[in-house]
Amino acid sequence: MDISYILFIPLIPLAVFLLLGIGYQKIQPSVSGYIGVAGMATSAALSYYAAYQYFFASGKVDGVYQTFVEKTVWMNFTDTLHIDMGILVDPISIMMLVVVTTISLMVHIYSRGYMDGDKGYTKFFAFLSLFSFSMLGLVLATNLFQIYIFWELVGVSSYLLIGYYYTKTSAVAAAKKAFIVTRFADFGFLIGILIVGYYAGTFDFETLNAVNAEGEGLLLNWASTSFMGLSVITWGLILIFMGGAGKSAMFPLHIWLPDAMEGPTPVSALIHAATMVVAGVYLVARLFPMYYFVEGGYALNIVAYVGGFSSLFAAVIALTQTDIKRVLAFSTMSQIGYMMLALGVSSYKGHEGVGYMASMFHLFTHAMFKALLFLGAGSVIHAVHSNYLKDMGGLRKYMPITNITFLIAALAIAGVPPFAGFWSKDEILVAAFEKNQLLYFVVLFVAGLTAFYMFRLYFGIFWGKDTKYHHPPHESPMSMAFPLLFLALMSMVAGFIPFSKFVTADKVGFEAHLNLPLAAVAVGTGLTGIIIAWIFYKKENDLAEKFANAFGMFYKWTYHKFYFDEIYMFVTKKIIFNLVSAPIAKFDKKYVDGTMEGIGNKTVIISEKIKGLQSGRLQDYAMFFVSGVVVVALVFIYLWT
Amino acid sequence: MIAGISIYEIFTLTSILFFIGIYGFITRKNLISILISLELILNASAINFVVINKYLYPDVLQGVFFSIFIIAVAAAETALAVAIIINLYRQISSVEVKDTEIMKY
Amino acid sequence: MEKVIFYILALIMIVSAIASVSSRKMLRSVIYLLFTLIGVAGIYFLIDYNFLAAVQLTVYAGGIIVLVIFSVLLVHHIEMELEMAQLSKKILTGIACLIGLGLFLFTIYTNDFKVVENSKTTTVEDIGRGLLSYDAGGFILPFEVISILLLAAMIGAIIIGKGDKLTKNDETL
Numbered sequence: 001m002d003i004s005y006i007l008f009i010p011l012i013p014l015a016v017f018l019l020l021g022i023g024y025q026k027i028q029p030s031v032s033g034y035i036g037v038a039g040m041a042t043s044a045a046l047s048y049y050a051a052y053q054y055f056f057a058s059g060k061v062d063g064v065y066q067t068f069v070e071k072t073v074w075m076n077f078t079d080t081l082h083i084d085m086g087i088l089v090d091p092i093s094i095m096m097l098v099v100v101t102t103i104s105l106m107v108h109i110y111s112r113g114y115m116d117g118d119k120g121y122t123k124f125f126a127f128l129s130l131f132s133f134s135m136l137g138l139v140l141a142t143n144l145f146q147i148y149i150f151w152e153l154v155g156v157s158s159y160l161l162i163g164y165y166y167t168k169t170s171a172v173a174a175a176k177k178a179f180i181v182t183r184f185a186d187f188g189f190l191i192g193i194l195i196v197g198y199y200a201g202t203f204d205f206e207t208l209n210a211v212n213a214e215g216e217g218l219l220l221n222w223a224s225t226s227f228m229g230l231s232v233i234t235w236g237l238i239l240i241f242m243g244g245a246g247k248s249a250m251f252p253l254h255i256w257l258p259d260a261m262e263g264p265t266p267v268s269a270l271i272h273a274a275t276m277v278v279a280g281v282y283l284v285a286r287l288f289p290m291y292y293f294v295e296g297g298y299a300l301n302i303v304a305y306v307g308g309f310s311s312l313f314a315a316v317i318a319l320t321q322t323d324i325k326r327v328l329a330f331s332t333m334s335q336i337g338y339m340m341l342a343l344g345v346s347s348y349k350g351h352e353g354v355g356y357m358a359s360m361f362h363l364f365t366h367a368m369f370k371a372l373l374f375l376g377a378g379s380v381i382h383a384v385h386s387n388y389l390k391d392m393g394g395l396r397k398y399m400p401i402t403n404i405t406f407l408i409a410a411l412a413i414a415g416v417p418p419f420a421g422f423w424s425k426d427e428i429l430v431a432a433f434e435k436n437q438l439l440y441f442v443v444l445f446v447a448g449l450t451a452f453y454m455f456r457l458y459f460g461i462f463w464g465k466d467t468k469y470h471h472p473p474h475e476s477p478m479s480m481a482f483p484l485l486f487l488a489l490m491s492m493v494a495g496f497i498p499f500s501k502f503v504t505a506d507k508v509g510f511e512a513h514l515n516l517p518l519a520a521v522a523v524g525t526g527l528t529g530i531i532i533a534w535i536f537y538k539k540e541n542d543l544a545e546k547f548a549n550a551f552g553m554f555y556k557w558t559y560h561k562f563y564f565d566e567i568y569m570f571v572t573k574k575i576i577f578n579l580v581s582a583p584i585a586k587f588d589k590k591y592v593d594g595t596m597e598g599i600g601n602k603t604v605i606i607s608e609k610i611k612g613l614q615s616g617r618l619q620d621y622a623m624f625f626v627s628g629v630v631v632v633a634l635v636f637i638y639l640w641t
Numbered sequence: 642m643i644a645g646i647s648i649y650e651i652f653t654l655t656s657i658l659f660f661i662g663i664y665g666f667i668t669r670k671n672l673i674s675i676l677i678s679l680e681l682i683l684n685a686s687a688i689n690f691v692v693i694n695k696y697l698y699p700d701v702l703q704g705v706f707f708s709i710f711i712i713a714v715a716a717a718e719t720a721l722a723v724a725i726i727i728n729l730y731r732q733i734s735s736v737e738v739k740d741t742e743i744m745k746y
Numbered sequence: 747m748e749k750v751i752f753y754i755l756a757l758i759m760i761v762s763a764i765a766s767v768s769s770r771k772m773l774r775s776v777i778y779l780l781f782t783l784i785g786v787a788g789i790y791f792l793i794d795y796n797f798l799a800a801v802q803l804t805v806y807a808g809g810i811i812v813l814v815i816f817s818v819l820l821v822h823h824i825e826m827e828l829e830m831a832q833l834s835k836k837i838l839t840g841i842a843c844l845i846g847l848g849l850f851l852f853t854i855y856t857n858d859f860k861v862v863e864n865s866k867t868t869t870v871e872d873i874g875r876g877l878l879s880y881d882a883g884g885f886i887l888p889f890e891v892i893s894i895l896l897l898a899a900m901i902g903a904i905i906i907g908k909g910d911k912l913t914k915n916d917e918t919l
Contacts, residue, residue, distance in 0.1 A: 611746045612746075614745055614746040615742065615745050615746075616741075616742035616743060616744045616745025616746075617738060617739075617742055617745075618675075618738065618741075619666065619667045619668075619669075619675075619738060622663075622666055622667050623667045623838075623839065623842070626663055626667070626842060626843075626846065627842050629846075630842065630845055630846045630849055633849055634849060637853070642793070642794075642863065642864055642865055643748050643749075643752055643792050643793060644748050644749070645748060645749035646748070646749055646752050647861070648859050648861055649854060649855060649859075650752075650756075651789075652854045653851060653854070654756050654759070654760070656847055656850045656851060656854070657760055657763075657847065658759065658760070658763055658782075659850075660843040660844075660846055660847045660850075661760070661763040661764060661767060661843075662763070662767075663843055663846070664767060664839055664840065664843045665766070665767030665768075667835075667839045668767065668830075668831045668835065668836055668839050669767065669828075669831070670828065670829055670830070670831060671772070671828050673772065673814060673817060673818060673821070674767070674772075674775055674828065676814065677766060677767075677775055677776065677779050677814065678766075678767055680779060680783075680806075680810065681763055681766070681767075681779070681782065684782070684783065684786050684806075687786075688786060688789060688790075691790065691793060691795060691798065692793070695793050695794075695795070696859070696861050696862070697859060697860065697861060697862060698862070699862055699864045699866050701883070702868065702872060702873060702876045703883075705795060705797075705798055705868065705873060705876075706873075706876060706877060706885045706888070708798060709798065709801060709877075710888060710892055712801060712802065712805050712806065713805075713892050713895070713896060714892070714895065715806075715810070716805050716806075716809060716810055716896075717895055717896050717898075717899035717900075718899070719810050719813060719814070720813060720899055720900070720903045721899055721902055721903050721906070723813055723814065723816075723817040723903075724902070724903040724904075724906040724907040725906055726817060726821070727817065727820055727821070727907055728906050728907065728909050730820070730821050731909055731910075736821050
């Protein structure tokens, strides 16, 4: 299958970025909006065509989906150490292309309405295109270094977009926090890459993931050194997961995600719901054979538990937040925990790889409905000019389209059939139930919590108390409403895609069946959550407050996100800054700077002395001249041999 | 050819004159005195040319011609130097070397 | 006989030179220079280059000395006592000159000059022919160039010497 046209999918946003970035003074805002949307639409069309070609036309050989790679050596250091650049086409990368381009296109269209009138309109579209380019490049990466390069690019784009309102100090601080936390995680990532590359002898994904014919183990032989009881490759994989955990806001590197809501809402929809935060999941999925086969899946187990704990942690915190975007942020963290958990409990072959399939399926559906939730929240914030639940209520009368689409998305995330979330969550439950009962109960409990806080949000915004508004909120313009409608449609139908036929761990499709008992239990839990939220929040009452007071101290802890921000602040300020950075800074100032300045000062002193030679007196010059001639004559006639 | 005098003695004489000229050039503080020392230097070289011509290459006359040219050039140069000194005297009313130290650091 | 004359001339020249560079009075310094130049002309006479000696006396002793005396008069320095350089400078220069002199003499005395004994007299006619001949070994080109040089020096001296007065005349016109 000829895959060279896929190269244009990331390059078109790059071209748009360069065009808008270089010409941003001269291009009219409305024109730049059209350019951005047009570029993204082209990329989306190309990725749909690629998906059609791959999944339906020529991707399969003998029932196994083939991996197509086109790459070239970019930097050559030694025979084993070289960085390639290229594109790798396999089921998950095609799926991610579709997801990223679709959501990015919706966000582009939405931003034309949302950011209208903003001073930096062209800049915003340039950054959006830069982000799209980085994410698409990440998805198509062929080796660990390439994915790392695009990983960092994604981080930079995220920093630029979060700090878009650069005059607000909180936005700047949030951008810095996001960048620094993910950078810290990437430090682990880089070390992991180097370890894996050194001991396995290659960085290439195809070679690393190559499985032997029976599907029983990896083909690659690496030096079986071990360190502290675990194989070094396991350590490498754990460190790589650390990088993934940072980008995907897993515990304990989650602190940047709530603060990143300072960015404009389309940014939150694109980056912190659907694309960038799933990069960690994608990374683990990309290296899944290694994670599964190395040392009996030790690293994979860690992935599962981290994912499970993060989803529980985030769901509990989301129960009490009052800023609607923060609720959605913690919800994202919780759902990504689901995806990591699903990957963690997956096996490799055939039907046992249902966890992998479920994780990718949930990634797909979650992108749709979470982006819809964020865009809907954006509409609400645009209309009400406030982020907080206390300023909202009864909006169903004023914003019908937003009301319906938000409800559809909330039903999807709560796992109510026949919406998309039900199908993907069901597969996750099946995978967890078969492998690890504890994690199964965690998934179930979190599903209930998810339904509850989601409908708390829904009822709080659109029902609840009848707030009097200064000026009545109006429905969003068509440019903002169209993406909502499209994503709502996707949230309804995406569940019916037979995902297990297309995306699986061993690239052979299988038939997935609906497990009725588990599904019934899950739906029951979800409906319970919805009903409790209905009782608490649909009409204005103080049941919720009494309940919260009953919990007392625990409520306070949850509201403050378990004080993790304060802990991290304490550690960095008191310990790292004072004990590590300050002495080093002093040394640098006194000795290093001192030496350099000393050299400069000495040079000045010497040159002041030499300056005296230029006395302006003819006779002094004559003296030097004569002496010089005598010396030269002496040296060259008599003393030089 | 002077009977009884070898070339070495004449060279000694011209070398001494040359270095007296250099000593005067570097030591004197008056611009006109520097000019006088310069004359000494030039004359010493002229004698050298002539003597070498007479003692070592008596058939040709290049040394003589060159000395004539040296004398001509020295005359021209002295004239110009005096003109400059007069002009300078008009500007700064002094012919001391220490008053002409403007082109220094 | 000529030997004695040479030694006397040499003595006069050296003494006059030293007196010239170390005299405190301007005019005396010029006059000592005159004696040195006359001594140089004497050497030329001894060597049988009569024309050159005549040129030396005319141009140097007659022209340049007079020029320098006039410049001394113009800068009102005839009666003034000139100040001498500091002792340190004198000693330093003296040492440098002595070293240089030593180097020169060493080089001269260790070289073997192949002296050709002769007593040829050079006439003015020979010099004239040499200066104006077009053949190889003729000096017609430097001769012409020197004349242009002298012209240029004359014009330059006039312009520099006139100074501001030149422009002032133009303005009043």
